[in-house]
Amino acid sequence: MPARGFPASEFQARVRAAQALMAEADLAALLLTTEPEIRYYTGFLTRFWESPTRPWFLVLPSSGDPIAVIPSIGAHLMGQSWVRDIRTWAAPDYMDDGIGLLADALCEVVPVDGRIGIADQMESHVRMPLASLRALERAVTDRPIVGDATITRRLRLIKSEAEIAKIAVAAGIGDRAFDRVSGIAKAGVPLSQVFRDFQRLCLEEGADWVPYLAGAAEHGGYADVISPASDAPLVAGDMLMLDTGLVWDGYFCDFDRNYSVGRPSAAVADGHARLVDATQAAFEIARPGKTIADLFHVMNDVVNPAGAEMEAGRLGHGLGMQLTEWPSIIPQDHTPLQAGMVLTLEPSVAVGEGRILVHEENIVVREDGAVYLSTPQTAQIRVI
Amino acid sequence: MPARGFPASEFQARVRAAQALMAEADLAALLLTTEPEIRYYTGFLTRFWESPTRPWFLVLPSSGDPIAVIPSIGAHLMGQSWVRDIRTWAAPDYMDDGIGLLADALCEVVPVDGRIGIADQMESHVRMPLASLRALERAVTDRPIVGDATITRRLRLIKSEAEIAKIAVAAGIGDRAFDRVSGIAKAGVPLSQVFRDFQRLCLEEGADWVPYLAGAAEHGGYADVISPASDAPLVAGDMLMLDTGLVWDGYFCDFDRNYSVGRPSAAVADGHARLVDATQAAFEIARPGKTIADLFHVMNDVVNPAGAEMEAGRLGHGLGMQLTEWPSIIPQDHTPLQAGMVLTLEPSVAVGEGRILVHEENIVVREDGAVYLSTPQTAQIRVI
Numbered sequence: 001m002p003a004r005g006f007p008a009s010e011f012q013a014r015v016r017a018a019q020a021l022m023a024e025a026d027l028a029a030l031l032l033t034t035e036p037e038i039r040y041y042t043g044f045l046t047r048f049w050e051s052p053t054r055p056w057f058l059v060l061p062s063s064g065d066p067i068a069v070i071p072s073i074g075a076h077l078m079g080q081s082w083v084r085d086i087r088t089w090a091a092p093d094y095m096d097d098g099i100g101l102l103a104d105a106l107c108e109v110v111p112v113d114g115r116i117g118i119a120d121q122m123e124s125h126v127r128m129p130l131a132s133l134r135a136l137e138r139a140v141t142d143r144p145i146v147g148d149a150t151i152t153r154r155l156r157l158i159k160s161e162a163e164i165a166k167i168a169v170a171a172g173i174g175d176r177a178f179d180r181v182s183g184i185a186k187a188g189v190p191l192s193q194v195f196r197d198f199q200r201l202c203l204e205e206g207a208d209w210v211p212y213l214a215g216a217a218e219h220g221g222y223a224d225v226i227s228p229a230s231d232a233p234l235v236a237g238d239m240l241m242l243d244t245g246l247v248w249d250g251y252f253c254d255f256d257r258n259y260s261v262g263r264p265s266a267a268v269a270d271g272h273a274r275l276v277d278a279t280q281a282a283f284e285i286a287r288p289g290k291t292i293a294d295l296f297h298v299m300n301d302v303v304n305p306a307g308a309e310m311e312a313g314r315l316g317h318g319l320g321m322q323l324t325e326w327p328s329i330i331p332q333d334h335t336p337l338q339a340g341m342v343l344t345l346e347p348s349v350a351v352g353e354g355r356i357l358v359h360e361e362n363i364v365v366r367e368d369g370a371v372y373l374s375t376p377q378t379a380q381i382r383v384i
Numbered sequence: 385m386p387a388r389g390f391p392a393s394e395f396q397a398r399v400r401a402a403q404a405l406m407a408e409a410d411l412a413a414l415l416l417t418t419e420p421e422i423r424y425y426t427g428f429l430t431r432f433w434e435s436p437t438r439p440w441f442l443v444l445p446s447s448g449d450p451i452a453v454i455p456s457i458g459a460h461l462m463g464q465s466w467v468r469d470i471r472t473w474a475a476p477d478y479m480d481d482g483i484g485l486l487a488d489a490l491c492e493v494v495p496v497d498g499r500i501g502i503a504d505q506m507e508s509h510v511r512m513p514l515a516s517l518r519a520l521e522r523a524v525t526d527r528p529i530v531g532d533a534t535i536t537r538r539l540r541l542i543k544s545e546a547e548i549a550k551i552a553v554a555a556g557i558g559d560r561a562f563d564r565v566s567g568i569a570k571a572g573v574p575l576s577q578v579f580r581d582f583q584r585l586c587l588e589e590g591a592d593w594v595p596y597l598a599g600a601a602e603h604g605g606y607a608d609v610i611s612p613a614s615d616a617p618l619v620a621g622d623m624l625m626l627d628t629g630l631v632w633d634g635y636f637c638d639f640d641r642n643y644s645v646g647r648p649s650a651a652v653a654d655g656h657a658r659l660v661d662a663t664q665a666a667f668e669i670a671r672p673g674k675t676i677a678d679l680f681h682v683m684n685d686v687v688n689p690a691g692a693e694m695e696a697g698r699l700g701h702g703l704g705m706q707l708t709e710w711p712s713i714i715p716q717d718h719t720p721l722q723a724g725m726v727l728t729l730e731p732s733v734a735v736g737e738g739r740i741l742v743h744e745e746n747i748v749v750r751e752d753g754a755v756y757l758s759t760p761q762t763a764q765i766r767v768i
Binding site for chain 2: 045121125
C-alpha cells in the first residue's frame, strides 16, 4: 500500500508550477475556494466540506508560499499541513464572514492593478456567497478579480506517480467489491438493498468512504444511470448495473459493472461485448500523439456505427481528486493525450427501445501507451 | 416507515409559498442552481451531483410552474418528478453549456426590468462557472440578477411533517448504529477501521448512504473534530467520538456519540455530564417565544460559565436536506424559534489543555416544546 498523504515537496512543486503559469498569464495571485483546489495545493483533507456553512479560502501569491484564510474550526487540521501562514476567523460571523481578512491578505501580496485569478471556466464554481464575492471585489479595489487562465485545471490534468498510486488503490478496492456482487444480488433482492450492501462491500474492501453509487436494474437494459435505487426486487432478465466512485486517501476510482440476472438476451450479450470492444479500442490507441477526440471516435465507431450522437453526451472523462474531472471525451475536445492523464473510458450502447448499457474502465496514459487501473472486464457479461 | 418522496401537492405548496415571497420582494423569477434548492422545489434526488461537470438550473416564475433547464442526462429522472416543462441540452457543450437555453427561459417569463433572484447570502453559492454567470447577465439584458431575499432559505427553515418524518428515520438509524459501536471498537483497533465499520453499521441499519463521518480518538478528549481517521489504534484512556451525517430518502441526521476506551477520567466524566446537562437545558426551553440566541446562552452558561467564547463558534445549527443548514446557534442569531424547525444542539466543553468534548442531539421544535429526534444520551459516558 502507498503511504497516505504526500511529502511537502509535492505540494511545493505544485505551487511553483502554478506560479510559473501565473507569470505567463499576468496574475499576481490565485484565489482558491473549493475543496479540490484547496486540497491540491495544501493536502487539507476533511469530509467537513459536506457542511455548506463556512467558506474556506487559499491565496497563492506570485511568489512565496500560500496563505490559508479559513474558519478557526479548521486551524488544527490545516496546521498539520505544510502551510505555515494560516489566518482564521470565528465563522460563521454574520457581520463579516472572512471577507475582510481575505481582502487584507490579497492586498498584502497583490500590488495595485495586480490581477487576482479565480476559476471561472467549465466544471468550476466559486464557493462563497455571491454577495461576499461582490464585497470582496469592492474591498480589493484596483485589483481586478479575473479568470484563473485554467491554471489549476491544467495542473490537475497530469497526475503525479503518488496520485496515480492512490487511484490504483481505489480501483483495486472497486474490483474486489464488484467481484463479490454475486454474494449480495440475486432475483428477489430489492435494488435498494443491493445498493446498501454494495457500499458495505466497498468499505470492507478498504474504501475510506463511498461518495458515489448509482446504477439501475431493468429488463433487458436500463433507461437511466443517475437514479437512486428503488425498492423493487431484482427479476430474472434484469440487467443490474452498479457504478461507484469510492475514495481512498482522497482519490476516486469511477467505474461500473453490469450483471445479468439469469441468462442475458442476445441483444444484451451483443451490446455488452461491443462495449468491451469499444473500451479496448480506445485503450489501445491511448498514448501521447492522440487526442481526447480520437478516443471518442474510436469508441463511437464501435458502439454507434450509424453515427447518431449518444444522449449521454460523452464517453468518459478525467478522474482523480473528484469523481469526474476535466476533460470530457467528446468530439469537440482536442486536448492532446499526455503521460500522467487518468481517464475513464465510458461507452454506452442502445440495446432496445429506451434501453441502454453503459460500461466503464479507468486507465492511466503512459509514454508508451495506456495501463488499466481497473481490471478490464471481459466481453462475456457476468451472470448472477 | 414513511413513504419515500413527497406528493406533488407538497412541491406545489412550496412553489406557491415562494411565489408569495417573490411578490413581496419584487422578484419576477428565482433562479436555483444547487442540489438542495432544486430538490426542494422538484424532488429531483440523485447522487450525480457528486460530478462537478454539469450545471443544472431551475427557473421559478412569479406565477405558474417551474421550468427545469438541465443536461439531457437528467431528463429521464426529472421526467418522473412533478415538473412538466423540462428543457435539455447535450452537456457538456464547450460552446454554450446551457446558458443560451437558460437565458431564453428567463426572458420568456421575466419582463424587461423584471428582477431575477439568485441566492447570494451566507451558506449559499452559485453553482455554475463564474464566466457563465457573467454571460447570463449579459444575455438577459435589462433583467437584473439580484439577491433572492433569502426566500428559499426562509422556506426551508420550517420543515413539513413529511420532512420531519424522514429526518426521524435517519436519526433512528444513527441511534441503532451508535448502539452497536461496542461491537466494532476497542483498544487495539485502528481508528480508520472503526470509521469503516461504523459506516457499514449505518448501512446495515438502513442508511441510503453516509455522506459524513468525522470524529477522533485521543487521550482524555480530542483536539479536533473534522479530521479524517488515522490508522492509530485505540488505546485505553482514549475518548472516541463519532459524528455522522447519514441520509435516508434525501434527509440527514447529524449527531455524535462519545465512548471512553476503558474507565473515563474524572475530568472527562464531568465534562460529558455537563454537555448532556447543557443539551437538556436547551431542549427544555426550545419553543416558540424563544430565540436561537437563547439556546446558545442556556448551553453556554453550563459548558462555559467563565464566559469565554467557544472556538468552534457555534453550539448547533439547522438540519434537513443538508448536514448543516441555517441558522447557527450563536449569540448574534436572534431568529425566533418556530414550530417545524429542526435543529442540532451541539455544545462543546474544554476538558484539559487543548482537549475538548463535543456532544450533539437532534430536535424538532413543536408548538408546545421540543421533541428529540435522536434518543438523548444519558450523563454517563458509554464505556468500551
